[in-house]
Amino acid sequence: MHILLQILLLLLLAKAFGEFFERMGFPSVLGEISAGLLLVSVFLLTPEDEILKFLAGLGAIFFLFTAGYKETNLHELRATFKQSLLPATFGVTVPFIFGFLLGKMFNFPFLECLFIGVVFTPTSIGMTVRTLIDLDYLSTRVGSIRLNASILDDILCLFLLAVVIQISLYHKVLAGQLLTMGGKLAAFIIIMVILGLHILPKLFEYIQKMHVEEAIFTGVIVVALFSAFLAEKFGLHAVIGAFIGGIILSTIPIAKIQDVQDKVSGFSYGIFVPIFFAFIGLSVDLSALSTAGLFAALLIILALAGKVIGGFIGSKLVGLDSYDSLIYGVGGMPRVGVELVVIAVARSMGIIGPEVFSAVVLMVAVSVIVTPLFLKYTIELKERSKRIAS
Amino acid sequence: MLNISSSVAEAKIDINVNDIMTKDVVTVKGDATILDLLKLFKKYHYHNYPVVTPGGDLAGVVCEDVVLRCLLIGSVPSAMFGRSITKFLGEDAKGIMDHHPITISPNASLEEAANLMIKHSANHICVVENKKLVGILSKRDIINEIYKRRRME
Numbered sequence: 001m002h003i004l005l006q007i008l009l010l011l012l013l014a015k016a017f018g019e020f021f022e023r024m025g026f027p028s029v030l031g032e033i034s035a036g037l038l039l040v041s042v043f044l045l046t047p048e049d050e051i052l053k054f055l056a057g058l059g060a061i062f063f064l065f066t067a068g069y070k071e072t073n074l075h076e077l078r079a080t081f082k083q084s085l086l087p088a089t090f091g092v093t094v095p096f097i098f099g100f101l102l103g104k105m106f107n108f109p110f111l112e113c114l115f116i117g118v119v120f121t122p123t124s125i126g127m128t129v130r131t132l133i134d135l136d137y138l139s140t141r142v143g144s145i146r147l148n149a150s151i152l153d154d155i156l157c158l159f160l161l162a163v164v165i166q167i168s169l170y171h172k173v174l175a176g177q178l179l180t181m182g183g184k185l186a187a188f189i190i191i192m193v194i195l196g197l198h199i200l201p202k203l204f205e206y207i208q209k210m211h212v213e214e215a216i217f218t219g220v221i222v223v224a225l226f227s228a229f230l231a232e233k234f235g236l237h238a239v240i241g242a243f244i245g246g247i248i249l250s251t252i253p254i255a256k257i258q259d260v261q262d263k264v265s266g267f268s269y270g271i272f273v274p275i276f277f278a279f280i281g282l283s284v285d286l287s288a289l290s291t292a293g294l295f296a297a298l299l300i301i302l303a304l305a306g307k308v309i310g311g312f313i314g315s316k317l318v319g320l321d322s323y324d325s326l327i328y329g330v331g332g333m334p335r336v337g338v339e340l341v342v343i344a345v346a347r348s349m350g351i352i353g354p355e356v357f358s359a360v361v362l363m364v365a366v367s368v369i370v371t372p373l374f375l376k377y378t379i380e381l382k383e384r385s386k387r388i389a390s
Numbered sequence: 391m392l393n394i395s396s397s398v399a400e401a402k403i404d405i406n407v408n409d410i411m412t413k414d415v416v417t418v419k420g421d422a423t424i425l426d427l428l429k430l431f432k433k434y435h436y437h438n439y440p441v442v443t444p445g446g447d448l449a450g451v452v453c454e455d456v457v458l459r460c461l462l463i464g465s466v467p468s469a470m471f472g473r474s475i476t477k478f479l480g481e482d483a484k485g486i487m488d489h490h491p492i493t494i495s496p497n498a499s500l501e502e503a504a505n506l507m508i509k510h511s512a513n514h515i516c517v518v519e520n521k522k523l524v525g526i527l528s529k530r531d532i533i534n535e536i537y538k539r540r541r542m543e
Contacts, residue, residue, distance in 0.1 A: 075489070139481075208506075256490035259510040 001043065003051050007275070009043060010035070010052075014274035027126055027368055029336045032274050033361060036281020047283040052275075057348075059276025060341045061242040062268040064158070065224040067337075068246020070261055072151060080148035087145055087314035088152035091332050094310025095120035096160065098302040106295055112356065114164045115346040119360050120303045121157040122338035124368075125150040128331040131372040135379050142324040145315065146331040154338050161342055162240050168351060169235060188234045189244065192227060196248035204254040217263045220255050223248075239341050280340050283347065284361050285354035292355035299356075300363045304370070307332040323382035330378050334371045336364050407503050408496035410535045411517045411525035417442045420449060420484035427457055427483060438514050440523050441487045448516055448523040450487030460486055493518040496525065504532055 013035035018028030039045040047053070099120035103113030125147060132138040138147070166181035200223065207219045224242055231241020249255045289296060311329030312322075320328060343360045346352040418430065418439045430439060431454065438453045492515045494503050507515060507529055517525035 073489070253490040253493075257492055257510055258488055258490075259512070 001045065003049075006045055006049070006052060007055070009039060009045070010275050010278045011271070013039060014278040018274065025130075025372075027124070027336050029277050029340075030365055030368065032277035033281035033284070033365075036278035037284055037286075038281075039278065040282045040284075045282055047279060052279060052282070053348075055272065056276045056279035056344070057238075059272040059274075059279065060239050060344055061228050062224065062272045063276055064239045064338070064341060065228070065242035065246040066264060066268040066273070067154070068243040068248075069220070069224075069250050069255075070246075070265060072247050072250055074247065074251055076148070077151060080144075081152075083145055083318055084149040084152050086317050087311060087328060088149040088156060090314030090317070091123070091149060091307060091311040091329070092121045092153055092156040092160075094313070095303065095306030098306035102295075102298060102302050105298075108356070111164070111168050111351050112346075112353075114167065115342065115352055116299070116356060118157060118160045118164055119335075119339045119342050119346075120306050121153060121160060122335055122342075123150040123153040123307070123332045124334045124336040124338075125331075126336070127334045127368045127371050128375065131375045132331070135376065137327070137379055140324075142315070142320055142327050142331075145318070145320070146328050149328075150332070153332065157338055157342070158240055158243055161345065162236050165237050165240075165345070165349075166235060168349060184234045185236065188231060188236055188241070191230070192244050192248050196251060200249065200255070201252050204252055208254050214263070216254060216257065216260050217267075220249060220260060220264055221267070223255075237345055239345060276344070277340065280344065280361060283344075284358045286358065288354035289358040289362060292359055295355060296359035296362055299359045300366050303335070303363050304333045304367060323378070323385060327375065327378050327382065330371065330374045333374065334368045336368050340364065405500040405535065406496070407494055407498045407500065407517055407527055408525070410500070410531050411496065411527040412531065413525045415440060415523065415526045417523065418452060418483045419444070420482065420487075422483040423481065424457065424460055424486075427452060431457065438526075439483075440491070440516050440526065441483045442523050446523060447521045448491070448493065448518050449484065450489045451491040451516065452483050452487045456486050456488070491516050494527070495519060500532060500535075503527055504529075507532075 014032040017031030017035040017038075019031065021031035021034070022028045040047070045052070096117040099117035100113045103116040108116070128146060128150075129138060132143050132146075137143050162185055163181065166177075166184070170177045170181075204216065204219060207215045223245055227241040227245025227248070228238035229241070231244070232238050234241075308326070308329035311332045312325045315325040315328040316322070339360060343352060343357050347357055416430070416434055416436060416439060418427065418441050420441055420443065422430075422441075427439070438451050440448055441450045441452055443449050492506060492510055492512050494506060494515050494517055496517050496519055503515060507513070513530075514526055514528045516523055517527055
């Protein structure tokens with residue numbers, strides 16, 4: 001099939017299916033993944049196509065770049081860091097251990113176990129926020145901690161991803177190599193911070209005065225590509241560079257003008273990100289899933305349980321009561337974002353096989369479907385206990 | 391017939407932002423509640439309100455779009471429920487404002503201000519000197535000024 005027709009079909013179906021899922025009350029990402037599943041089985045598109053692979057790679061880069069640039073507010077993060085740190089740390093560590101142990105249980109290689117661990121760590125807050133708003137529970141203390149900690153969850157997940165990618169490059173974990181890894185990550189962040197504090201603000205002041213069309217927008221995209229490229233040069237992955245680049249850029253007022261944000265959002269969510277999610281659907285191997293029944297079932301259970309248990313412990317430690325801690329944990333169950341980038345990266349590096357990839361995609365779908373139900377039930381439990389107490 | 395191009399050329403020479411900006415700006419404090427903002431929208435006809443710190447520094451801008459989103463939070467599509475949703479969940483001006491409004495110096499030329507507004511599809515820009523809000527300039531201010539000058543000729 002002509003590549004233009006392939007891209008056209010990917011975009012058209014991704015948006016059409018996304019709209020359908022949105023109307024059903026689920027995240028549009030599920031629709032975009034379904035579009036990929038349909039395209040591979042009906043239109044015989046293949047994830048081996050080099051152009052589609054490249055566009056999906058750009059999609060992953062711009063997905064994380066936009067998350068850093070548009071959705072991360074460093075001032076807010078700093079203000080809420082103290083109360084969110086413990087819940088986020090436990091909400092990431094416990095699922096990571098669960099994922100790692102699951103891999104070990106099924107005798108996967110060490111690196112694959114690490115990647116499964118990383119896949120378990122992020123949190124997509126969308127479904128939780130929707131449910132908490134519906135139940136008028138978002139403005140509570142637990143609602144606010146949940147919202148803020150989800151940002152830290154994703155940051156910690158990407159940090160773990162950076163470490164695991166480095167380990168995969170060295171194949172072994174030795175003290176000296178760990179130092180080199182840490183040094184590279186630190187050097188990259190220092191360069192980006194210097195750029196963000198001293199060079200980019202002046203550069204964007206100049207760019208704002210340029211006469212050519214869309215100079216600021218292009219400037220933002222150039223920074224995204226530069227940070228992705230630089231991360232690759234430092235042996236980190238482009239997606240991690242893009243995320244850090246996005247956060248750095250989010251502090252520069254000229255680059256954050258609403259009009260520019262809207263254009264970057266259109267560029268990412270209008271073109272590249274749907275292609276990335278549809279490509280995930282294209283890459284799902286349904287036959288691998290049917291043979292990995294028990295593994296897939298355990299992956300789903302442990303991924304969800306890890307978030308609930310880790311979140312429960314962490315939020316208890318910051319003083320939430322048992323019901324609120326459970327609400328916090330259950331609210332962290334949905335995954336529909338960063339973990340898909342993690343499996344795409346692991347797949348492109350040849351570290352995870354089709355059964356892990358497909359099982360994770362299934363876990364994503366299950367997590368967003370069951371979270372509202374569990375969350376409603378947990379909140380009802382709390383309300384019931386309040387009534388009994390009074 | 392008004393000759394627009396000659397008006398702008400003339401304006402470029404002798405008008406700067408300080409000459410035509412509105413200096414008496416209606417501002418809000420960071421802790422103004424949504425209800426305070428609604429009262430403000432009812433009382434004045436402005437679309438945006440600069441948020442200032444107690445020291446008079448410009449902290450951000452609250453616009454009608456954001457207030458409307460806050461009011462309709464229960465009915466927005468869940469695609470909106472990313473992290474940026476926090477912007478519409480704030481309970482005061484500080485929580486919902488745009489932290490990065492378009493600004494210009496009072497000494498900038500009229501041409502610079504007009505270009506900036508057109509480039510970013512902005513109807514207003516905040517005029518800032520040493521981080522302090524000193525005025526606000528709208529597209530209408532520029533148009534009215536040019537019209538006034540042409541009529542005086």
